[in-house]
Amino acid sequence: MTEPESMRGQEEAPVPADFRSGFVSILGRPNVGKSTLLNQLLGEKIAIVSPRPQTTRNRIMGIKTMPGGQILLLDTPGIHRARSLLNRRMVDVAKRSLVDVEAVVWVVDASSGLRGDDQDIAGILSKSRHETLIALNKIDAVSKGRLLPVMARLAELLPDREIVPISARTGENVALLVEGMLKRLPSGPRYFPEDELTDQTERFIAAEIVREKVFLRTRQEIPYGTAVSVRSFEEKDGGALVVIAATIHTEREGHKPILIGKRGAALKEIGSEAREDLERLLGCRVYLELAVKATPGWSRDPRSLEAFGL
Ligand SMILES: Nc1nc2c(ncn2[C@@H]2O[C@H](COP(=O)(O)OP(=O)(O)OP(=O)(O)O)[C@@H](O)[C@H]2O)c(=O)[nH]1
Ligand SMILES: [Mg+2]
Structure with missing residues (x-):
């Protein structure tokens, strides 16, 4: 999904001085809604979605360009305790996506609650240097009362991280999440042309x-x-x-x-x-x-x- 090199960057608006940019990895266990979130953030479906876990197998980059910044979003395969060679590779892809990113959005599923794989991921993130935002997803599918215990447990697992309750499906609060991501990025250039959505072919x-x-x-x-x-x-x-x-x-x-x-x-x-x-x-x-x-x-x-x- 790219234009020819020669067409790039020709009539682009100038980048303001306080422009922010960088990579944000979208991590989480399988089926929590990472790819749905990427599509919602971009307003276009570039990542496939299904009700089955382990749908995404590759790292998929989505480019979100706004007046104040450009977020290079990495959708990743779900992190889980994998046994098969394919699944182990998928989990490696997800973990490797942490290298060189500025921030992480950890997606958890409010409708199913936290599981063993979520605890494992919290363990990984608690040891990492990354700025982490927690997206508590699928709030359209649960009552408010059920959110509170999950939020309390999240605060125990990974203290002092901002938790943003969202619905990747309806888009509720996703703008707040974008604000949170942007805030955590350094000032930087616009790496890709404004109309480019992904690095996937x-x-x-x-x-x-x-x-x-x-x-x-x-x-x-x-x-x-x-x-x-x-x-x-x-x-x-x-x-x-x-x-x-x-x-x-x-x-x-x-x-x-x-x-x-x-x-x-x-x-x-x-x-x-x-x-x-x-x-x-x-x-x-x-x-x-x-x-x-x-x-x-x-x-x-x-x-x-x-x-x-x-
Ligand atoms: N109700 C509800 N369902 C959601 C939401 N976000 C995702 N889903 C559903 O959850 C299922 C999994 O969504 P995906 O986006 O494929 O999840 P994923 O985390 O990318 O999954 P893997 O690629 O397998 O790791 C699909 O059936 C989605 O429609 C949400 O905000 N609300
Ligand atoms: Mg996916």
Whole structure:
């Protein structure tokens, strides 16, 4: 999602003297709403979201530019006690995101309360030098009375940090969170052009959107055994059409017929839902061709993981 280098920075407004900028990592255990928060902060959906834990597998940067500053937001995979190679890598990605960031937003889920993984994260953050803000998320789903004990427990786990109760879904109090982040950033330049939203390529986002639809439509171990690669991504008709060919890889041969469905019905639905999202994001017509391929054991094989960008 970038413009050509030569177009950058040409007609940009000058940066005021008190402009602030820097990296903020969005951390938390799986499923607390980190990606929903990133999308809400940007006002655009660039990170995939699902009701299942461990949806996000990569570090995704979102760029929020305001008159007073530019926040480089890092959405990260959920931190948990991982066993599998894939999940251990995901957790490493999240932990590594702490290197070189100026501040951290720790997202916790008010609707489920605090869990063991939250305690582990509090442990990590209590030892880190980072300025930390706590986003107590999903307040739209709980009564005020239930927030207080969670806030008290948070203050025990990680004393003296600002807690901002928010709803990443509705946007309630998210502006307050932005203020808190900005306050914690040093003065600095505008690193990216104002209209740039992410460092992810359109190709990567296309693969992710297909994976989101698989996560939304499949159950049990199937979504976790799925990876998506984009075979080709071509602009046609002077940019009026994008033709994308992608492959959904399954961990097992037996998962293939489930993803394809009766006479291809399941795959067709995944394809048309993904196409609608892609058309909205790319602002043009999209032709999406999907194939399903069994790549047994990919999630345990370091080379396959690398090939999938994991
Ligand atoms: N009610 C409510 N649901 C939310 C809110 N924020 C996120 N959710 C839901 O929580 C689920 C998980 O959201 P994600 O944004 O994918 O969570 P995540 O922390 O990125 O999860 P991983 O990528 O798996 O670590 C989805 O079903 C979201 O719709 C919120 O503010 N209120
Ligand atoms: Mg996520």
